[in-house]
Amino acid sequence: MTEKWNITLRIYRQKTGELPHFDDFAMEVDPNEYVLDAIERVWAFHDRSLCFRHACHHSTCGACGMRINGVEKLTCITVIRDVTHNGATLKVEPLRNFPVVSDLAVDMGVFYRKMEMVGARAVLPVTEAEIEHPPATWQPEDARYIRLSDCLECGLCISACPVAATTIEYLGPAPLAAAQDVGLRRSPELLTIIDSEDGLWRCHSAFECTAVCPSFVDPGRRIMNLRKQAIGLKLTKLFGKPGVPQP
Amino acid sequence: MPKSHVIIIGAGFTGVAIAHDLALRGCDITVIERGDICNGTSGRTHGLLHSGGRYAVKDKESAIECIQENTILRRIVPQVIEPNGGLFIALNESDLSYAEQFIESCQECGIPLDELTPQHALQLEPNINPKLLSAFVVPDGTFDPLRLALAFAATAKHNGARFRTFTEVEGLQIDGQGNVIGVNILDRTSNQRMGIRADVVVNATGAWAGQITSMASLDAPVTPTPGIMVAYDQRLVQRAVNRLNVPGDGDIVLPQRRMVVVGTTSFDAENVDYIPVVEEQTKLMLERGSELIPGIRNAKPRGIYMATRPLISGGSGRSIARTFKCYDHKQTHNIDGLVTITGGKATTLRLMAEKTADVVCAKLGISAPCITQDMPLLSYREYYAIPN
Numbered sequence: 001m002t003e004k005w006n007i008t009l010r011i012y013r014q015k016t017g018e019l020p021h022f023d024d025f026a027m028e029v030d031p032n033e034y035v036l037d038a039i040e041r042v043w044a045f046h047d048r049s050l051c052f053r054h055a056c057h058h059s060t061c062g063a064c065g066m067r068i069n070g071v072e073k074l075t076c077i078t079v080i081r082d083v084t085h086n087g088a089t090l091k092v093e094p095l096r097n098f099p100v101v102s103d104l105a106v107d108m109g110v111f112y113r114k115m116e117m118v119g120a121r122a123v124l125p126v127t128e129a130e131i132e133h134p135p136a137t138w139q140p141e142d143a144r145y146i147r148l149s150d151c152l153e154c155g156l157c158i159s160a161c162p163v164a165a166t167t168i169e170y171l172g173p174a175p176l177a178a179a180q181d182v183g184l185r186r187s188p189e190l191l192t193i194i195d196s197e198d199g200l201w202r203c204h205s206a207f208e209c210t211a212v213c214p215s216f217v218d219p220g221r222r223i224m225n226l227r228k229q230a231i232g233l234k235l236t237k238l239f240g241k242p243g244v245p246q247p
Numbered sequence: 248m249p250k251s252h253v254i255i256i257g258a259g260f261t262g263v264a265i266a267h268d269l270a271l272r273g274c275d276i277t278v279i280e281r282g283d284i285c286n287g288t289s290g291r292t293h294g295l296l297h298s299g300g301r302y303a304v305k306d307k308e309s310a311i312e313c314i315q316e317n318t319i320l321r322r323i324v325p326q327v328i329e330p331n332g333g334l335f336i337a338l339n340e341s342d343l344s345y346a347e348q349f350i351e352s353c354q355e356c357g358i359p360l361d362e363l364t365p366q367h368a369l370q371l372e373p374n375i376n377p378k379l380l381s382a383f384v385v386p387d388g389t390f391d392p393l394r395l396a397l398a399f400a401a402t403a404k405h406n407g408a409r410f411r412t413f414t415e416v417e418g419l420q421i422d423g424q425g426n427v428i429g430v431n432i433l434d435r436t437s438n439q440r441m442g443i444r445a446d447v448v449v450n451a452t453g454a455w456a457g458q459i460t461s462m463a464s465l466d467a468p469v470t471p472t473p474g475i476m477v478a479y480d481q482r483l484v485q486r487a488v489n490r491l492n493v494p495g496d497g498d499i500v501l502p503q504r505r506m507v508v509v510g511t512t513s514f515d516a517e518n519v520d521y522i523p524v525v526e527e528q529t530k531l532m533l534e535r536g537s538e539l540i541p542g543i544r545n546a547k548p549r550g551i552y553m554a555t556r557p558l559i560s561g562g563s564g565r566s567i568a569r570t571f572k573c574y575d576h577k578q579t580h581n582i583d584g585l586v587t588i589t590g591g592k593a594t595t596l597r598l599m600a601e602k603t604a605d606v607v608c609a610k611l612g613i614s615a616p617c618i619t620q621d622m623p624l625l626s627y628r629e630y631y632a633i634p635n
């Protein structure tokens with residue numbers, strides 16, 4: 001028999017032209033279901049005006065990022081048992097550092113423009129993907145197989161980043177990580193985008209991005225590596241010597 | 248002369264593809280969606296770019312549509328596709344006995360097919376069941392559901408279509424003759440209500456089509472048929488892996504980023520706004536999925552979810568054809584101004600849009616032909632990057 005918990009969802013609400021507030025919804029939940037299931041039931045059975053983004057329900061699309069008790073999560077894979085307990089209140093807020101469209105839905109426009117600007121790869125050869133569980137035997141022909149990139153473009157890293165909170169101009173973790181993935185050897189022209197006041201050097205190495213990334217992209221490490229690449233490329237430009245450190 | 252204004256209700260696969268098609272044919276488009284893009288069935292699709300192999304034996308019309316559209320999508324929207332192919336594998340005598348009609352049917356439908364020895368199949372995919380008896384390679388693929396829809400929507404937006412998301416259609420505007428002339432909407436981001444006039448309203452709401460047709464006092468032309476999907480946290484294969492047999496429950500495993508996704512089931516449902524996960528079906532996916540790929544037993548579930556197919560009415564479950572049907576309600580019920588598209592599948596979204604746009608254009612006297620099959624789509628990111 002499924003277990004039942006009674007929890008309160010405290011949901012951030014904001015409609016155009018109105019001040020934000022929180023609404024409480026008393027919910028009976030199965031602790032093994034996902035936070036997104038409970039949010040969807042609020043909309044289906046309690047309050048049809050609730051706005052939130054969601055699509056794939058299995059961490060492939062990156063639409064359902066929110067802050068759960070102050071921590072950035074993809075709500076579709078966040079099990080209720082892991083973030084609260086029976087009788088408790090679960091606070092649900094939209095991502096920070098994005099304009100709120102309404103309630104839990106945010107506007108991804110600026111972020112997606114930055115991803116496009118650095119030429120973030122949407123698909124890549126299987127051999128260039130850092131898979132944790134590679135098949136036992138790789139065949140030479142595997143190189144022609146393609147997979148979707150790990151970065152879901154969900155924006156959790158932007159929300160968690162203390163530097164992104166200071167200026168919307170900062171490129172931010174996911175776009176910088178995407179630039180590292182493309183690599184300065186492949187695209188040296190990327191240097192002009194990332195080697196700027198609001199680019200690579202603005203990162204304070206807080207590694208909050210890596211902590212919240214639901215897809216193991218590890219933007220923090222990638223930004224550090226991108227700095228090495230950038231320094232190498234700049235030295236090469238200055239002195240004309242090879243010696244660009246490679247990822 | 249002002250452009251004809253077409254309102255499309257629903258920004259799932261069908262709605263965004265119709266917006267793209269009609270924008271290219273010179274229509275003024277408004278898409279109205281109560282959530283964000285792809286928040287219903289389309290977002291929760293399995294993500295299989297069908298070669299048609301699954302339908303070749305029982306439903307040739309669907310199979311032929313699939314292989315043709317599969318080829319087109321690989322050309323116009325490679326940014327969202329893992330074009331890695333698919334395997335159909337036989338694990339017992341019953342599967343083997345299906346092989347002969349499978350080969351014949353794939354040939355009839357024009358689906359390229361290669362037979363592999365079990366050894367060769369295991370070389371390609373070391374994690375499939377080592378006891379397999381036979382395997383066939385077909386041009387299946389995998390796609391990212393949201394990005395597929397966003398790429399169509401982005402291109403439509405670039406060509407002038409407007410998207411009103413988080414906006415619910417509360418009623419149809421009906422004139423004195425009972426014809427549909429617009430919609431009444433609620434903008435859920437501001438709680439404002441307003442009416443919008445249109446020359447034609449297209450009902451592309453899939454499993455929810457009956458809610459819109461009932462606003463014009465028409466019967467539902469759709470049978471909502473949910474099924475379960477379970478995503479596991481290890482990417483154990485690079486290709487779609489199908490059971491070589493009559494389509495059944497849990498007989499497809501797909502790679503998706505660092506996961507594999509097992510699906511699905513097929514049953515009838517009443518309230519399609521919220522379909523709870525059925526625990527028995529979750530267990531069934533583990534049993535059936537691990538027959539194809541035993542390593543699934545060592546993986547952890549990462550996401551468990553239900554998606555509701557909008558199948559054409561007049562049958563039940565897997566016996567219903569997977570093809571689609573477009574209704575001009577002027578022809579069916581003498582109610583002008585309303586067109587409903589239903590049935591179909593993600594792989595055939597472009598074709599569904601072409602046929603629906605043909606019907607809409609005929610009503611509006613527009614002679615421009617469909618050109619979507621040769622039109623590469625813009626980056627999916629442009630949907631959010633282009634201001635509304």
